[in-house]
Amino acid sequence: MFEINIVFFVMGILLFVSVLVSRISTRLGMPLLLTFLGMGMLAGEEGFGIKFDNFTVATIISQMSLAMILLDGGLRTKLKVFRIALKPAVALASWGVLASVAILGVFATFYLHIDWKLGVLMAAIVGSTDAAAVFSLLRNSGVQLNERIQATLELESGINDPMAILLVSLFIGMIVKPEAASLGGTLLMLVQQLGLGLGFGLLAGKILAMLLSKIRLAEGLYALMIASGGLLVFSLTNLFDGSGFLAVYLVGVMVGNSHNSSTQHVLNVMDGLAWLAQAAMFLVLGLLVTPSRVWSHGFDALIIAGCLIFVARPLAVWSSLKWFNKYANKEIAYISWVGLRGAVPITLAIIPMMEGVQREHAQLLFDVAFEVVILSLLIQGTTIGWIAQKLNMILPPKPEPLDNREVWLAEKLAVNLLSFEVASGSDAENSHPQALTRQFGNASLFALVRDNQTINVNMTTQMQAGDIAWYVLPEDLGDEFALQFASADKQLREQQFYGEFVVNPDVKLRELAFMYGLKIQDDVADSTLLAAFRHAFGDVPVAGDCLDWDGVRVTVKELDEKSYVKSFGLKLPKK
The missing domain is CATH 3.30.465.10 (Uridine Diphospho-n-acetylenolpyruvylglucosamine Reductase; domain 3)
Known part of the structure; x- marks a missing residue:
């Protein structure tokens, strides 16, 4: 029991300190994922002395965590995103990955003087963008991008894992069992991965959404039902040799877009589970690393990362999106830049260790992949906002509600409570709170909060700067209603x-x-x-x-x- 409690203590303190340090990381503009990764390395055998080299356990934790992250990402993906960017995202997730792997594989083969199959395997490991990194950094970057770019990047990262896994499996097979590899088998594997992932995900998502709308549970159990259902679909799809990652992402999409009382209040819980999954995954992956050994390949990894970031990814994105005339050159450039690598490449780099690839070669693949991830997060992850500003990609911050909460009155009947903060110099300042609803016939005041206390509203009440006003208001009118609470400066920037x-x-x-x-x-x-x-x-x-x-x-x-x-x-x- 003593050893078990020591493990719990160490994991608890690592997670706790990582969360605290994340505040410093945010202020410095560093991706939070690097914080968790760094804490894992610090706790490792060349830091606090924790020796951990169980690749099987690391793979289990990583895949389960990735499934949870993709499930959460799917829950927050609106169906309109598919209408905006499905075809370009599919092009990036298929041809884009192939092109990136081909270019980087040729370069790695000649630069490292290794067998071409090993070089292409290295490229395949780092060839796909990472959903955990993209979802986390884009949604916490503080910049407002147009929906086409946001949708393309998020959809690409959510659906490109099957192609990367297929290529990694193919080239490991060509190295370990070259006589068993064939073009027909590869194509069959691709169809099976995509077909079963798509079928299982859509069907299971529809069934789970229907169950959630029919079954009455304690409020805290809905999130558990969604999380366990997602993991069930993920594992079942994998058992049939389909893409569990694609399936669990689609389950999240189907459940998240089924609007009912049981799905709307679980997002905060799922967000917490996704953060826990990211933290645990990166801590464990950091524990696997021996810094002195990894850094011995530092210069080679820097050159390979440079080729990936500045050559392979831009060419792959350009050749994928040039057929879609709606993408401006600066949008293609930005999508090329936000080709973030994260936990997926490190997880894929573990597979050669477990599948019988020569130890020396497998270790090289892992070390280089790990450093490419670090460099990608450092170079690309820290400059998402800066590059968007330089390319003039940022939309002005539009007036919007401060908060939006749904109150369900019946199974299919809900009202929206939207809050707005009164800005100095806004139309709302010195106005009666009910007067703002005159041009919105179906809006009514719910509460007025001043200095963290509700105040009684009478005929002479006037709102002051800093007040929070809550209204019962249809969600689709929220942005228009928010214009009355916006400062003159914000309105001027939007007008300009x-x-x-x-x-x-x-x-x-x-x-x-x-x-x-x-x-x-x-x-x-x-x-x-x-x-x-x-x-x-x-x-x-x-x-x-x-x-x-x-x-x-x-x-x-x-x-x-x-x-x-x-x-x-x-x-x-x-x-």
């Missing part, structure tokens, strides 16, 4: 970006030309503004897409809940 005027999507180009003296070709003059944007950016224009006619810039300003354009902003040229 989108323009002074709001234009309806159905307006004809001929009408715009007449009103603003624009030169519009006769063959498109009767087209609507929305049709012009769809011609330029595909079926799904997103906020920030813009077209310019004679210096008059028209920009997509607002989308509805289904990602259809709700309004455009029009900006006149400066005189």
Whole structure:
């Protein structure tokens, strides 16, 4: 019992200290994943002396943690994301991975003077982006990107694991049992991985969502049911040689988009489980590492990471997205940059250790993969916001509710409670809280909070800067309602970006030309503004897409809940 309690104590203190240190990491702009990885290395045999080299246990913990992270990511993925970026994400997750692996594999083979199969295996291990890193860093980067970029990156990282696993399995087989490897077997494996992952994920997700809507449980058990159901589907799909990672991600998508009382309140719990999974996974992977041995390959790993980041990934992304005319060059450049590597490459690097690849070669693969992950998080992970700013990719922060909570009155009946903070100089300041609802017929005041206390609202009540006002309000009106609470400075920045005027999507180009003296070709003059944007950016224009006619810039300003354009902003040229 003493040894068991020592293990619990060490793991507890590592997790606890990692969470505390994460505050410093955030202030320094360092990815939190590096904090957990660093704590694991610090606790290892060349740090505090914990010797851990059980690759089987590390693989079990890593795969279970990745399944939990993908499940949580799926729960937060709206179906409209698939409408925006499914085809480009599939291209990146298939051809993009193949192209990246091919380019990096050739380079690694010649640079390291190793057998080509080993070089391509090394490239396959680090060839796919990592869902844990992408979900975590994009959603905590503090920058607002347009939905096309965000959706493409998140979908790519959520569905590209099957291709990477397939390539790793293929080249391990070619090294260990070359006589058993065949093109037909490889294609069959790919179809089986994708087909079963897709089928099991969609079917199980639909069944789990239906069960959650029918079964009445204690509130705390819903998250447990979702987590256990996800792990069940993950393991069952793997047993049938399908892609468990794809299946569990799709389960999350199906459950997260089934709007009912049992699924809406579990996101915070699942978020905590996902963070625990990330922390545990990176701590364990850090414990596997012997720093002095890993750093002996430091220069080689730096060169390989440089080739991956600056050559292989950009070429793979460009060749995948060049067929989609809606991606501007700067968007392709940014997607290329956010090709984050994380736990998946390290987990894949363990497989050669367990599958009989020569120990010396397997150790090289693990050490290089580990350093590539470190370098990717350091170089790319710390510069997500800076690169977005340099490429002018950041949208102005739009006024939005401070908080949004659903109160379920019946199985299929809910009301939204939205809160708004009164900014200094806003329209809400010095106004009666109920007066702001006049143009919103289905809105009503719920509570007004000042100095952490509710105050009684009477005929003479006026809101002050810093007050928090809660309203019963439809969720789709939240952003429009929030404009009344935004500071003049925030409204000015939004106006400077989108323009002074709001234009309806159905307006004809001929009408715009007449009103603003624009030169519009006769063959498109009767087209609507929305049709012009769809011609330029595909079926799904997103906020920030813009077209310019004679210096008059028209920009997509607002989308509805289904990602259809709700309004455009029009900006006149400066005189």
